Amino acid sequence: MTKNKQTLVAWLRxxxxxxxxSVDTLDRLADRLSRYPDLAARFREHWRETLGQVERIERCLKKLGSDTSTFKDLASRFLGIAQAYAVAVAPDEAVKDCLTAYTWRHFEIAAYVSLGAAALMLEEPDVARMCNEHLEQERAMAAWLEQQIPEVTLEFLRP
Ligand SMILES: [Fe+2]
Known part of the structure; x- marks a missing residue:
């Protein structure tokens, strides 16, 4: 495997x-936002999409011949980042949760833009296609969140 292909595998991991x-965070948010059924439902929907994303990445990794046994260690590395964004339950938790989720979607968008460019250059069309599909899902979720944030904020401020 070339050095660049090894890098692509590392980035896919x-x-x-x-x-x-994201699966863990979205699951928690969907539960926590039960007082906001519309938010909870959309978070749950994106949680389901995210499960599909995990599976598709695993398929790409297997196709590239990568060992998938040490996923757990890597996951904890990112969980640390996710938890740094996740806020403790506060009166304005729905506002903060939406901001957190919006930020996290953009982190994922950045990751797939980069990974997709790398995959195209390294002639891995399946990986590039997957990145585009995931980008579409993340952008849709981010756009929806952006529409919700003002309303959720105003609702919190209403007497
Ligand atoms: Fe995602």
Whole structure:
């Protein structure tokens, strides 16, 4: 395997860890936001999409001949980042949760833009296609969140 292909595999493993951390975070947020059924439902939907993302990344890694046995260690690395963003339960938790989720979607968007460019250059069209699919899902979720943030904020401020 060339050095660049090894880098692509390493980045795919990072993306896998990132999505695994997302699965946990989105699951928690969907539960926690039960007082906001619309938010909870969309978070749950993206949680389901994220499970699919994890699976697709695993398929790409297997195709590239990568060992998938040490995923756990990597996942904890990103979970640390996710937890740094996750805030303690506060009165304005729904506002903060939306901001956190919006930030995290953009972290994922950045990761897939980079990974997709690398995959194209290294002639791995399946990986590039997967990145585009994931980008579409992340951008849709980010756009939806951006629409919700003002309303959630105003709702918190209403007497
Ligand atoms: Fe994702």
């Amino acid at each position: 990072d993306a896998h860890a990132m999505e695994r951390a």
